[in-house]
Structures are given as structure tokens and as C-alpha cells.
Amino acid sequence: MKNIEKKPSVFHPKTTATSMKTQFSKPKLLVLVVLYKKMISESPTISTLLLQHRDLFEVELVIWDNSPEKCPEAQIHELEKEFGQFQYRWTAENTWLSKLYNQVLAAHTYDYALLLDQDTEIPSYYFDKLSEALFKSPKVALFLPLVLHKEKVVSPGSWVYFKGKHWKKIKTGVIPAKNVLAITSGMVISAKVFCTHQMKFDERLSLYGIDTGFMLNFSKFEKQLCVLPIKFDHDTVLWSNPSADVMLGRFRNLKSTWPKILSDRPVARMLVYFYSMAVSFKLALKYQDARFLK
Structure with missing residues (x-):
């Protein structure tokens, strides 16, 4: 082989x-x-x-x-x-x-x-x-x-x-x-x-x-x-209801990709920055976990 x-x-x-x-x-x-x-x-x-x-x-x-x-x-x-x-x-x-x-x-x-x-x-x-x-x-x-x-x-x-x-x-x-x-x-x-x-x-x-x-x-x-x-x-994990630990790792990975994907789109990169902050707060409230804000 x-x-x-x-x-x-x-x-x-x-x-x-x-x-x-x-x-x-x-x-x-x-x-x-x-x-x-x-x-x-x-x-x-x-x-x-x-x-x-x-x-x-x-x-x-x-x-x-x-x-x-x-x-x-x-x-x-x-x-x-x-x-x-x-x-x-x-x-x-x-x-x-x-x-x-x-x-x-x-x-x-x-x-x-x-x-x-x-x-x-x-x-x-x-x-x-x-x-x-x-x-x-x-x-x-x-x-x-x-x-x-x-x-x-x-x-x-x-x-x-x-x-x-x-x-x-x-x-x-x-x-x-x-x-x-x-x-x-x-x-x-x-x-x-x-x-x-x-x-x-x-x-x-x-x-x-x-x-x-x-x-x-x-x-x-x-x-x-x-x-x-x-x-x-x-x-997939992002469409289901995973634990806080699992969701935290996946969300951090996802959030880190946005600046790379949008490196040639400055306006979109700025908008997604504020969007990611909003999602961070939403997940922190959902899971009662401040780690999502870091």
C-alpha cells in the first residue's frame, strides 16, 4: 500500500x-x-x-x-x-x-x-x-x-x-x-x-x-x-446544545478565524468585531460563564 x-x-x-x-x-x-x-x-x-x-x-x-x-x-x-x-x-x-x-x-x-x-x-x-x-x-x-x-x-x-x-x-x-x-x-x-x-x-x-x-x-x-x-x-456542535467547555473552545476557534477570512474586507472585519462581542455576551449569559467574555 x-x-x-x-x-x-x-x-x-x-x-x-x-x-x-x-x-x-x-x-x-x-x-x-x-x-x-x-x-x-x-x-x-x-x-x-x-x-x-x-x-x-x-x-x-x-x-x-x-x-x-x-x-x-x-x-x-x-x-x-x-x-x-x-x-x-x-x-x-x-x-x-x-x-x-x-x-x-x-x-x-x-x-x-x-x-x-x-x-x-x-x-x-x-x-x-x-x-x-x-x-x-x-x-x-x-x-x-x-x-x-x-x-x-x-x-x-x-x-x-x-x-x-x-x-x-x-x-x-x-x-x-x-x-x-x-x-x-x-x-x-x-x-x-x-x-x-x-x-x-x-x-x-x-x-x-x-x-x-x-x-x-x-x-x-x-x-x-x-x-x-x-x-x-x-x-455539528455549533448547531446543537453542547457543554460550556466544548462550546467555549469551538467559539474561540471560530472567533479567531474571522479576521483571517476578512483580511481583505476592512469594513466587514470591523462589523464582525462588534458582532463577535455581542455573541460573546449572549453565550456568557446563556452559560452563566464569564470565560466567553475573555
């Missing part, structure tokens, strides 16, 4: 798979699943990925495991048998998402890359709808599923002045990319984004804000994206 090679700092895929294929070939789909403190056998993402119509694509699966302990070899070998092209990478130091995204995307040949977390239940028809959308909109460079939390659409959303806002009405199909936000899990990105536009995920960001920074940057290069008629159920 091969390890993912380290590449030079210049960021681009080796080449797109399309450049080496005939017009009748299947598109090459690189699927990246990130694990953390969860084994392969415990991941809903991997179990539902195995149910997809993978024959629609030439699929290469990369598992990046950020867990303290390596996944059992038997589980790795079982998954290796399912995929003709497969790599497992374990980094116990918990590599930042932005860095591992960049490393994997720069080290492989593909037409499109699908990014997934470990807890996404992928609908059985996802690859079918994706294949259909890629055929209908070959010039579109980004495809997004609808992500729901308790029946509320949390991705995609809209960028309004300095923060995200949930959609009140579902939109699907090809839409303008300007001021659209989305979470990374489930998104499918054309190799053109990294090869032609030389885009990268912002490595100043470790967790939160990676997707926001990517989407704002994407709209500088591409005018359109496609929202797939596919619904993913998703849960």
Missing part, C-alpha cells in the same frame, strides 16, 4: 484525468474521507459510500485518519479490496483540515474531488444525481448537496455583509456563485479550481472558517455553481 507523497509547495494536481482520457471515459472522482477518533467500521460516511453506484465513476478513495490510534489493519484491508485505487493515511498529531485537503488534492490525478467528513449518511442515489449534474453542466466547477440540520437548510447559505445566513427557500440547479456559502462535507470540486485558478484552502485556519474562506475565494474565479437536488442530514 502506498503512502501519500509529499509534494512541492507549488499547488496544483499532477494533471486532470480528463487530459489523459477519451471523450467516452468515466470521470475520475477522488473521494477524501477524514476520520477522527472513529474507526472505518464506525463511520456512516464509509458504510453509505459503499452503497453508491461507483461504476458511474473511476473512483479513488483516500482515508485520512486523524485519530490518536491507527485503525485496525483488518478494516483497512477490507476497504482496500472494495476499491481498485485506495490509500490510508494516519497522522496521530491531528493534521489541520486545510493542510490535509491541500496535500491530498495536490498529490493526485482526478477530474473532480469529493470531500467528506466521517458522520455523513450519503443518500443511495448521490452518485447517480452527481453523474447526471456533471453531464448537464460540464463547465461548472463546484457541486453542492443540500445539508440539513433538523429539517433546516444549513448549507448552502448566503453571505450577508460579514456573516452567513440560512436559506429560507431551497434553490437547486446552476446558480450564481457570488455570496454563496457551503460546508465542505459533500462538496464536489473540479480539478480546474486547483489547476487553472491555483486555489488552495487557507492553511491559517485549522477547523472553522475553512469552508467560508474557500467559498468567498471561489466566487472570485467562477461565476456559477450547482446545487444538487440531494439532501444530507448533518449535525
